[in-house]
Amino acid sequence: MDLKEARTRLEKERGRLLGARSELESEVKREPAGGQDVSELSSVDQHPADQATETFEREKDLSILESTDEQLRDIELAFARIEDGSYGSCEVCGRPIGEERLRARPAARLCIDHQREAEQSPDAPSGRL
Numbered sequence: 001m002d003l004k005e006a007r008t009r010l011e012k013e014r015g016r017l018l019g020a021r022s023e024l025e026s027e028v029k030r031e032p033a034g035g036q037d038v039s040e041l042s043s044v045d046q047h048p049a050d051q052a053t054e055t056f057e058r059e060k061d062l063s064i065l066e067s068t069d070e071q072l073r074d075i076e077l078a079f080a081r082i083e084d085g086s087y088g089s090c091e092v093c094g095r096p097i098g099e100e101r102l103r104a105r106p107a108a109r110l111c112i113d114h115q116r117e118a119e120q121s122p123d124a125p126s127g128r129l
Contacts, residue, residue, distance in 0.1 A: 001102050003087065006082060009103070010078050010107065013071075014075045017072050017075070021065065024061055027061050028062060074107040078109075081109075090109070090111035093113075097112075
């Protein structure tokens, strides 16, 4: 894949993620049902199970938002690799990352072999390298 195509794919993915992030932020900022802050423990008009559901949903949205931010950081790092000439090379072994892999994950930093190792390593942060 040439660098122009890589930039295009990365820009498209960044746009998609920014849109999803914006929607998630709106969801997280939205006031819970009944006008109660989720952190308030004394809500007479709301059943505890409803509060637990709202808390779970809010935490899930925050987790997805964090994952989205990580993906956006990966994309920015990929743009930096394009600029410094290291895009498309595995950060571990230096070998080229397969074209199919780059088409599927334009922000990929590792060849498929090292990605597998990273995903199986307990030291890897969430298996994402």
